[in-house]
Amino acid sequence: MSALSTVVGREYFTRVRSKPFVIGTLLAPLLFMGFLALSAWLGTRAADAELRIGVVDRTGELAATLIPRLAEMGFRVEVLAAEEVGDPLEAGAPPLDRVAAGELRGVLVVDEETLRNGRAVWWGEEGPSAFRRVTLQQAVGQAALEHRFRGEAEAGMVSLLAGGSLEVVFVGEESDPTRDLAGVVLGVAGAFILYFALLVYGAMVLRSVLEEKTGRIVEVILSSVRPWELMLGKILGVGAVGLTQLLIWVVFGALLLTLGAAALLPLVAETGILDQVPVFLPGWGLVVFFLICFFLGYFIYASIFAAVGAMCSTEEEAQQLQLPVVMVVLVPFLFLLPVLEDPESRLATVLSLFPLFSPILMFARVAVDAAPPWQAGISVVGMVGALAVVAWVAGRIYRVGILMQGKRPTLPELWRWVREG
């Protein structure tokens, strides 16, 4: 059993078995799903109450064209017989008792005047919301028009009355809007995961280095493990923890999606959304490139974080000193949307070729199919080169730093560590 694998094993298993990891890993998706479910539930509840209305048709004719339109706009309509309707100004008279009871949001009354000029009456304790007011007016107006043109109505008339439609023709390159959207979604999601992973797991490496240093554990370990083995073991161990966590989330997410889709299948199948799902799945090429970005990016930043941890003697110092590194990770994240907006611009190309930004930005550009393969290749070479330099420098700083207690090194001292390390 080599010392390296012992270090990796300890780093991995103590973390994976720890309560914070188990709770965090299980809780994060549950919280996320719970949040989604809650907001969806609140949304439908509010919408449900908002959309339940009664209709009184005094013409006896308009309901036939009006009801389907209202239903199409999402209202849940209950047709009330005109005879049952009392004087709206008299308290408690039907059907306003039901409005007062909260069963109906309001009552829409259409009569002969509506047929002439599209004017309808709304009875309710409150007016409809501004948005609903417009849709109600549209529905009533269009129903009245359709009623007036009844007889000469043909297939096109309904569409015409609905306000026509616009078909967009793209000139030049062949383009599929769904596919483009899928690229952007994958680019944003993947870049976000990479950003999260670099920061969270990188900071985990820093914590781990600092724990060994401030806990005075490192010296015992260094008597049987060489410094580079300890640092590498730490980075590998935490990286494996990160992969485990991401994998659990991916499986969890896929499971929920499948179960959810199965439950909703009868509902969803009609909409044709299911046909589009495969478009949103990443291709193998993209998955591989994601993993390359994940590993190279993680190794680069974890090395930097390890060196920072070795330079510090206290938690406070570490928090201050890691700030510049966090800023460097933040830059590509901030440029993510501008880059995706114009992924072939010079700015996007230059930024994504910079090795410290490549893990996030080059991935995003590859996801939207905007980076030619040679650029992706150069970025990989760049990241490997950067990793070599960073690991060499960080390894030397680490080696000297973890045995130093007391004040933080000045820049000239740091340079000496690197030179003499």
Add this chain to the structure above:
Amino acid sequence: MDFPPAEIGLSPPTVRPEGPVRVAPGFAVRLEGVSKSFGDFRAVSDLDLEVPRGTVYGLLGPNGSGKTTTIRMIMGILGPDRGRVRLFGDDPGRTRRERVGYLPEERGLYRKMKVRDHLVFLARLRGISRPTATKRASEWLERLDLGAWSHRRVEDLSKGMQQKVQFVGTVLHEPELLVLDEPFSGLDPINQDLLEAIVREFHGRGTTILFSTHLMDQAERLCQRVCLISRSRKVLDGDLQGLKRAQRMGVVAVDFQGPADWAQGADVEGVEETPTGLRLRLRPGADSQGVLARAVGSGARITRFQEVEPRLHEIFVRHTGDPGPDSP
């Protein structure tokens, strides 16, 4: 040197050598002209050191004299700028990992790890297989009355218990050489006795023990050989009894009644009160007869006047001109 039997019921869990232990000849540790600097600061200068196998060896000196740096070089944590470190007559290489146990001055454990898991981890770093490590860790924990704590986290233990766990971690792989840096500092009295018992026990099995300390009394009780260093340089080294005999001239114990002013003089370097009189450290070359004559002349009634073996502390002070870390 014969050690009295351990006092706290320690008995080795595995092998108990019957009769005197045969120790292979040669040196467990050998430094040849080793130097180390940090920037402009000279930590160790041109140090030669030989630790014969099977001995208890004390590396003595005040704080900041270079003991820890020397030990870190022996452990391969620091590389010497010049000179050579050899262990068991060979380049240290990877054998250091399996044959040496190390207790650094700065001690610490992973607070969140469970006690036995932690010990197994330390032993595995030293090349012991998991089953063996687990078995030995359990045995040691039982022996030190920590069995009930095996599955608790380190942070739940008292400081004294953590110190015990740390010793166990140092010896779990049954090393041939134990390197202990200021092992007694910061220990409560019970653990000081425990560690001393462990040291004696391992010595009894033939293990070589090298430890540093600035507590001369401790060294005097435990060591067979010592090396005194001061300000990065070796002052003196060798067999403790031999050193004391060779350094015999110059320390006088006087029991008396009456005035004590005769004890002051150009030939006396240091005076120390004892329960029955004074202990005088004479200047090098001074004749004790002069002091005796002065004492008698002053009217003091002398009941004992004896040249005695110097204490390690006195030897150290004589050779460095340094009042030494033990001085009040």
